[in-house]
Amino acid sequence: MQIAIDLEASAPPFAQLIDQIKRAVRANKLQPGDPLPSIRQLASDLDLNNKTVAKAYRLLERDAVIQSRGYRGTFVHPDGKINCAVDMNAWAEEKLGDTILELRSAGVTVPEINTAFRSAMNEHSGD
Amino acid sequence: MTLSDTLFYIAFVSQILLLSWYFPNKMISRIEHVLATYPAEAYPKLYPMPVAHYRIGIRRFRMFSRLGLLIGVAILLSVMFVVDHSGFAEHGYISSFWPAVYGMIQFVPFMAIELSEYSNLKLMRQVNTVSRRTADLQRRGLFDLVSPWLVALAGLTLAGVILFDLYLHGFNLSLGHDSVQRALVMLASNGMIALVGLYSLYGKKLDPHQTSADRSHRIAVNLKSLLYLSIAMSVFVGISAADGVYDIDFLDAALMSVYFQAIGLLSLGYTTRNVQAERTNFDVYKAEAPAAR
Incomplete structure (x- = not known):
């Protein structure tokens, strides 16, 4: 199973990595429990920074598409295929959209929402 | 001519011919084969410098190898007819200094x-201006590429030789003792081998x-070669440790020569x-080649 990164594509390399690993899991090219290359190996092979691959793996782990098992390495999550369908970006947009609609219908202005959003982000950005 | 001398001459001639x-x-024939079969016009990515530069490199390599050959012949003749061996080694045997120093000279062109x-x-x-890069989504672990048995054999040989050496010298663990120093050198050398393997x-x-x-x-070939080198090194040190105890120091020079040849055979x-x-796959070096697969 091969992965390809185009440095000139509009999507950043970490997003391309996430997208291709999810596609491989969805297409059963990667089965639950299959081992994945280490961050260092993938970064070296693609000539990318370790942090770029680490970021992709961290987000995939957050979405429960892959799981890290300490020194044994990283593997495809047992529920990886189902979890691939969950689009965290779309979900975040939907939740925010609902909240904005609720605030607007209560008469809160757009600048007030912006200020509140920034304030909330500052308060919770460490989470 | 003694048995010790005869064995050394045979081993040394073999060392000259094999490594120089x-x-x-x-x-040289491999490099020339690549230059002829995969020319710069069709495989430009293989040659980031003008081909003339590589030809100069081949000429220099050939010249230094021939020089190594001449040095070998000169050492052989000197050892046979000029050198007073009683001044170099105990019991008047030919010193292992000659094949060791010559071996190091012989490896210089290869290192270059x-x-x-x-x-x-x-x-x-x-x-490289290609923006598309590919990689395998398969884990590349040590045991995916080399047999665990070979790794275990190298580790056991190292441990066995260190214990054997210590046993022969009454488990004298003082830092100044030969067997302890040999053990430290062995551990340091194997540590270097491990680092090269990991890299x-x-x-x-x-x-x-x-x-x-x-x-x-x-990578698999490199790792196997390093493991074979580690085993050869351990065996050589084991024999050297037994040297004084079993009165086989008349073989020192011949063994050193064989050791360098073993290094050459197991690496080059x-x-x-x-x-x-x-x-x-040389297609990846073509002008319009797809990204490496």
């Missing part, structure tokens, strides 16, 4: 060619165009035998 004639010729390959690959990376396995991809299959094959010989142009 056979392997250099094999190396290795360094020039490294700088060629660095240039290749610098001029080969997890280090930077040196050739930006190399396919994943070729890279894995090359094993690599040239297992990494062949015919089994390498």
Whole structure:
């Protein structure tokens, strides 16, 4: 199973990595429990920074598409295929959209929402 | 002529021919084969520098190898007819200094060619403009490429030889004792071998165009060669440790010569035998080649 990164594509390399690993899991090219290359190996092979691959793996782990098992390495999550369908970006947009609609219908202005959003982000950005 | 002398002359002639004639010729014919079969016009990515530069490199390598051959013959003749051996070694045997120093001289051209390959690959990376990069989504672990038995054998040989050496010398663990110093040198050398192996396995991809299959094959060959070298080194140190105890020091010089030949066979010989142009995918070096697969 091969992965390809185009440095000139509009999507950043970490997003391309996430997208291709999810596609491989969805297409059963990667089965639950299959081992994945280490961050260092993938970064070296693609000539990318370790942090770029680490970021992709961290987000995939957050979405429960892959799981890290300490020194044994990283593997495809047992529920990886189902979890691939969950689009965290779309979900975040939907939740925010609902909240904005609720605030607007209560008469809160757009600048007030912006200020509140920034304030909330500052308060919770460490989470 | 004593048995010790005869054995040394046979081993030393073999050392001269193997490391300063056979392997250099094999190396040159391989490079010339690549230059002829995969010319710069069709495979421009293989040559980040003008081809004339590589031809000069071949000429220099040939010249230094021939020089090594002449030095070998000169050492052989000096050892046979000029040198007073009683001044160099106990019991008047030929000193192992000669094959050891000569062995180091013989490896200089190979190290130079290795360094020039490294700088060629660095240039290749610098001029690489391909924005699409590919990699295998398969884990590349040590035991995916080499047998665990071979790794265990190298580890056990190392441990066995250290214990054997200590046993022969009454488990004298003082730092100044020969067997302890040999053990430390062995551990340091094997540590270096392990570092080189780890760099080969997890280090930077040196050739930006190399396919994943070729890279894995090359890494496997490197790792196996390093493990064989470790085993050879342990065996040699084991024999050296037994030297004084079993009165086999008349074999010292011949053994040292055989040791250098073993290093040559297990590094240069094993690599040239297992990494062949015919089994390498050169299409990736073509002008319009797709990204490495």
